[in-house]
Amino acid sequence: MTSTRSTTRPAGRHDQRRPPSPHRGARPGPHHWFAQRLLAVLSGQRPVHSLLGHTVGPAYEQLVTLTAPAGPFRDHLRPVLRHCGRFHPGPGVIEAFARIATGDRVTAMAFRLEQGPDLRWRCAAVEVAGPRT
Template identity: 45%
Template sequence: MQKVMNRRAPRANNRPPTRRDSRRPGAVPRRVPPQVPPHPTELFTQRLLLVLSGDRPLHWFARHAAHQAFDDLVWLVDRRVLLPGAGPGPRPTVRGIGHFEPAPGSYEVFARIAVGPRLHALAFRLTRSADHRWRCTAVELDGRPPRDTDR
């Protein structure tokens, strides 16, 4: 006896028989909204917090500072205001940011920084330089301007 092979007829659709993709060819992909860059005030608040909390070294912020700001920051880092004591402590977090624009190209920024149950006030000035980069030109923490106190 001769065995007869049963051959299939060609498929009506053009899809390969082992396709596992459940999407249909005509489906429109979802649009992802473009990422909006952070405002300079938010960016600089985070940068200052990283330096003041000891997560970044002081020289990391040097290229973002101008005029008296770097000296102010050195004074604040030396006082270790936002650094936790010996051992692990609560991490500083930003509770709120606000700003005022006294003139085009400059911001007066204020932020509330929480370290555990205590709140600190951070204030700084941003100025847009001739090369269109933002620079921090003054820094204060807890309302104490560093240059008015002992050095």
């Protein structure tokens, strides 16, 4: 009797190892958390004041402007965060970028996080750029 077993190994491979995953076991950084929250605010899923304590300087005013009824993610399709990366220009600073897909349209979002004396990360600037229609 032959056993049929579901496997994800390539044919001819007999060991149990898996290829290394760049994300396995990695804890997402603060830039991922902020990217998700910014996207929820910019798409109208969360109110802009939900980020009031997480912003410094002109960032909150930038968010208010970007969340206008004709904002960058205010159409009928739900935007999805496709990729989020970061750059550390110095200690306590993260400059992050994200690709957001809305249907077949891709939009870029950039934001700057600064770590305060209380070690909390706060958004200091936000920019959104995408295809012009």
